[in-house]
Amino acid sequence: MSSISVYSKFVQPKQKGLWFFTLLLSLCSYRLEAQALQEEMVVTGSRMPKSLVDSSVSVVVMEGEQLRKVSSTTVAQALNFMPGVVVKRSVKDGYNIYMQGFDGDRVLVLADGQPLISPSGAAVDLDQISVADIKRIEVVRGAGSVLYGSSAMGGVVNIITTRGERSQLSLRSELASYDDRSAGDDFAQQYSLQGQLRHKQLFGSAQLQGITDPGLDYDSETIAEDSAKLEKQFARLAIGREFQSATVEYRAQYFSEEKTKNQFRIPGQDGLVYYLSDVEQWQHDIRLSSETTQKNPWQMNARRIDHDETSGSSNGLRAAEISFSELDSQKTWQGKNHELVAGMVLHRDSLDQLKLTEIPAQNTAELDNAQRSSVEKFAQLSWFSPANEVQVGARVQRDSDFGWHHAFRSSGLKTFKLSDRQQLQWRAGIGESYRVPTLKERFYFFDHSNLGYMVLGNEKLKPEAALSFNSTLTWDASFKEYSQSFRAEINGHYSDARDFIDTRYDSDSSGLSDIEIYRYHNIGQAELQGLDVSARYQISDWQIQFNYSYLDARDGDGQRLEDRPYHQIKANVAYQFPRWNLNGLLYVVHERDEQVSDGYLGVEQNQWSSWNVNLHQQIGRRFSWRTGIDNFFNQHKNPLAEGERLFDIRPVASRKIFVSIRFEFM
Template sequence: MLRRALSRGATSCSVWLALTASNPALGADTASLALAPSVRQLDQIVVTGTRSPRKVSDTPVRTEVVPAEEIHNTHARDVKEALENVPGVLLREIHGKAGYEVWMQGLNADRVRVLIDGQPMTATTGSAMDVTQLSTVDIERIEVVKGAVSAQYGSAAMGGVVNIITRPVSPGIAGEVTVDGGSYGDQNPDGEAVDFARRNLQTNLSMGGEKLRWRISAARQENDGVDPEPATWARPGDAVERSQLATRLDWMPDPQHRLSAEFGYFLEEGMSRYLLERPGNNQNAGKEETAERWRGVLNGEHRPGASSGNSSEDSPEWHWSLLHEDLENTTEKYTASSRFDRRDATHTLSRASGWTQIEPLEDHQLQLGTDFNHASLEQHKDGASELAEAGEFTQNTRELWLQDTWFASESWEWSGGLRYQHDSDFGGHVAPKLNARYDLYQSADLNLYLRGGWGAGYRVPNLKERHYRFDHSQLGYVVEGSTALEPEESDSYQLGWGLSYRNTAWFEINAFRNDIDQLVQTELDPAATAARNDGVQVYRYANTDRARTQGFESTAGWQWRDGWKLSLGYTYMDAEDLDTGQPLTRRPRHQAKFAVDGLAPVPGMSWLVRVRSQSDETVDADSGAESPAFTTVDFKLNQDLGRSLRLFTGIDNLTDTQRNFDDPDDFSPVYGRYIYAGLTLGFGPDR
C-alpha cells in the first residue's frame, strides 16, 4: 500500500516517518511540519478517515484540516474558535450554559464524535461534547470527517468525526507562553468599557532526548460574560473560568517500539444569573455549575520490521491503548435567601483498544481492530439518587472493525470496511462502509478527481439520553431521559468532484445525503408539564421515525505564495422530518465562509480576515418561528519580532452583530464586538 501511496505523492519522507505522521505519539521529529510556511493546503497529511497518512487531496475519505498555522494566526484559544471557519461546520450554543457543540451536515452534536488522538471524550452536556472546554495549547491540527463513511469509528459518529491531533514532543528543551485579554466595551458586566472582561493564558514546557521525552502544559481562560444592561441583575452571557493541566511522557527504547503515557485534568466553573419568576414576586437568582474531568491514557505502537536507517513496507504495525476518564458535574441554584436543587452527576468511561495493519497482497492494506468500552452514570439531587433503584447505570460495548484499502490501479483506490458493535442493552449490529477515489486526469500541474462514499450509521442511545435529568427550570424547561428509546440507524451518501492546480489552487464540490431512522430528539410531554403546575415545561427524549438531511458543500481556494491565501466555502442544506413534512429545526439552508490572509509592508507583520454568514433558520416548525440571518467579520493582526516573540491583536465580530435578547427565537451571536491584544514568547529548536 505504501509503495503505491508514495508513488502518488502521499509523502516525501521515509515510510517510517509517514507512519509516525499518522500518530503523534510516534512522530516527535515532525513537530514543526504543520508550522512550516512552505506547507500548502493540499500538502497537509491526514489520518482520520483511514488511519494511514495521506495527502488531503488523495485520501478516499474526504477530510478537512485545521492546521496549527491557522490556529495560531487566528488566535484560537479553544477548539470552538479553531473550528468556526471550517465550511459546513455549525457551532451551536449549548442552551443554559456558556459552551458550544458541533453540528455537521444537518446532524446535531449528539451524532458527532469528538476525539483526541483517536480517543473519545465523555460528553459534558447532554450527549454532546462542549468544545470550548478543549484548549488549543498542544494541538498540531484538527481533522474533520463528515458523515458515517469511515469504519474506524463507531456509535455516536453518524454525523462525522472531529479528531484533535496533539503535537508530538520534540527533542531538546522548548517552551512557550501566550497571554491575551480584551474587552466587550460597554457590555462588560462591570460596566467599565476599558476593563479586561476576558483573560487567557497558555503555556508549555518540554524536554526530550533520544529515548525519553516529556511535556507539561497548562491553560487558563477567564470570561466575565457579557451584559447589555450591566446595572441589572440578569446577565445573558454567563461568567466562566476554565483550567486545564496536561502532561505526557514518551519512551522509545528502540526504533521498533514506543510507549506513551498521558494524564490530564480539567476544571470548569460557571455562573449564570437570571430572574426567578414567582407569582407576584420575581427574585434575583443564579446557578453555579462545576465540571471536573480526570483523564489518563496509555498508548503503545510497535513496528517490529523497523530499524535504524531501514524499514520494510510490508512489516505489520501494532497499536494499543488504554483510556480511563472520570467526569463529575455539579449544579446548584441560589437566591439571596436560599440555595436549592443541588445536583451531582458522575460519569466514567473506560476503554481498551487495539488494531493492526498488514499488507497481505501487494496492492492491499488490511486493518483489523477492536474496542471495548465501559460507561457508568450516577446522579443525585440534594443527596438522594435520581436514578431508578437508587444505584448507577452502566453500559458495555464491544466493537470489532476491519478495513481493506485496495489500490486497483494508478487511478482507482477503494476502501471498504465493516464495523460490528454489540451493546449490553441493545444487542449486536453490523455497519458496512465503502469509499472510492478516481483520478479523472493527472499531470504535473493539474489533477481532476472523483471521490465518493456510502456508510451505514448506527448509534445506541447513551446513558444520559435514557436516564439523565437536565434541569434548566431557571430557563423554563427540564429534559428527562427515556428508557423506551431505540437505536438510531442511517445511510450516509457522499459524492464529490475536485481539482487542484499546481498544488496552489483548488476547488471541490461534495453532495451529501443522510437518511435517518429512529432519530432521537426531545419532545414536549404535556402531561408531565401539567403535573408540575409551575409553568416549567417538561421535555423527554423520543424517537422520530424518519428524517433526512441533504445538500452540497463547495470549497475553493488559491494560495499563490507563502503568506497569501484566499478561500471560500458555501453549504446548502435541506433537512426534513419525513413523517410530518416539516423542516428539522435549527438547520440554516445557506451558510458561507470567506477567508483571506496577507502580508503587510512592515517586516514580520501579517493580517487576516474571516467572514461567516448564514441564512435564517426554523426555530419552531409548528408556529413558523425563525431566527434571523446574520454575518460576522473578524480581523486579526500578527507582528513577529524575531523567532521568539509575537505580538498580536484582533477584533472579533467587527460588525457588532448580536441577538435580540428579548426575542426567544433569536439565536444570533451572544457576544458582540470583542477587541483584544496579546503576545506569545517562546524558545527552543523548533522556533
C-alpha cells in the same frame, strides 16, 4: 453518479437558482483560485497514515499554526472557521458541533484517535478543549461507524496533539474586552505556559492554561445576566520513550470549569437564584505502538475519563458522576497494492446522579450506577493503484443493553491526471452508521428550570441507524512559476436516518407549567441532504477561501429539524507581509433560515453575520504578538427577545477586542 446529479435530485426547485449561481461563481474561479497539491499525511480517514491526495475519504485539515491565528483559547471558534462545520452556542453557554445535519451527539470528537465525547453521550463542549498543544485537526464528513462505532453518524473530528519534538518553553498571555457590557469593566483573560522536552529517545510535554471571562450583561437594571461568568483551568502532561521497534507513551489531563449566571431574585428575600455549572475531569491515556515504518504496524490505546459535574439552578442543583473506559487495539497488514486494518474495542461507561439539598444526608439518588458496555470489532480492506483506491469495511458491536449492531461501508477514489500541474479527483462513499441511546437520553433528568426549560429522558428509546451517501469532486492545480495554486471542491451528501432520536416540545406538559418541557423520543425517520461548494486560491502572499453550504434536514412528516440553518457562508482572506513578518486575516461567517421552534411566539432575527479580523507578527525567534476584533459589526442577540419568546439566531457575544503576546524562552 456525480455529486452534481445527486444534488439536482434532492435540492428544492425554489433553491436551484441560488445554487447554480453559486456553483457557477465557484467554477468560474478556475484560473483565479488555487491550492498546491499536498503530500500531507492524514490518519482519520483510514486509521493509518496516508497522503491527503491519496485518501479515498475526503479529509479537511486545519494545521495548528493556522488554528492559533483564529483562536488562542479553545477549539470552538477555530472549528467555526472550517468549511462544512456549524458551531452552535448551547443554552448552558457551551459550544456544540453540527456536520451534514447531524448534531453533536452524532459527530464523534476524538483526541489522538480516541473519544473525547462526554462519556454519557452528550455532545462534547468544544469550549472545554484547549488549542495550546494542537498539531492539527482533521475532519471527515459522513458516516464513520465502520472505523469508529456509535456516534459517528455525521462525521469525525480528530484533534491531534503535538509530541515533544524539540526542547522548548513558552509563555502566552491574552487580554480581551467586550463592547455593550452594561455592568462591570472586567477583562477576559487567558494565560498558558507550555514546554516540550526531547532527549535522545525520551520525549515529553507539559501545559498549563487558565481562562477567565466576565460574561455579558446588557442591562444592569435587571438581575438576569445574558451569559455566564466562567473560569477554566487546563493541565496536561505527556511522557514517552521510543524503543527500537515500539513507542510507549503516557498522558494525563486535568480540566476544571466553573460557570455562574444570575437569573432572578427570590420574591420577598435578599437572595438570588443563579445558574451554576461546576465541572472537574481527569483523563489518563496509555499508548503502545510500533513504528509506522514497519511492514505491519500495530497499536494499543487505553483511555480512562472521570467526569464530575454539579449543575442547575442554585435552589435545585444536581450532581453527576460519569466514568468512561475504553481499550482500543488495531493491526495493519500491508501488501504491494492492498492494505488491511483490523481491530477491537472494549468500552464501558457509567452514570450516577444525585439531587442535592442543603443537608447532604438528605440528597436523593435519582440515578444509581447506570451502566452500559460493548465489545466491537472492525476491519477495512483497501485496494489501490497510482490513480485509484477502493475501500470496503465492516463493524460489528455487541452492546450490553441493545444487542448486536453492524455497519458496512465502501468508498472509492478515482484520479484523473489532467497535466503535470492539474488533477481531478472523484471520491464517493456509501455506508451504514448507527448510534445506541446514551445513558443521559434514557435516564437523565435535565432540570434547567432556571433557564426556562426541562428535558426528560425516555427508557424506551431504540437505537438509531442511517444509510448515508457522499460524493466529492475536487480539482487541484499548481503553477509554481507564478506562485499560484488552486483547489475547488463540490461535496453532495444524503442520509436516510431511521429511529432518529430527537427532543420535541411537549405543548401539553408545557401548558401546565411555567417552563418549556421537551422529551426524547424516536421520530421514526429523518432525511438530511445538502451540498458544500468551496474554493481556495493562493498567489504569492495572498490566500482566499470561500465556502457555501446548503442543508435541508426533515423528519418523516416533512417537519424541519431545529438548530440547522438552510444556508451558511464562510469566507476568508489572508495576507502575509514578508518584510515585517506580519500576517493579516479577515474571515466572515454568515448563517440564515433556521427552523423556529413551536415554543416561540415570533421571530426577532433569523440571519446573522460575523466579521472578524486579526493581525499576527513574529519578532525575532522568541517574541510574537497578536491582536484583533471578533464580531466587528457587533451583531448579537437581542437580550429582550427570549423574555418576549421571540426567536433570535444571532450569537450572544458582542464585539470583542483582544491582544496577546507570546515569548519563547528556549
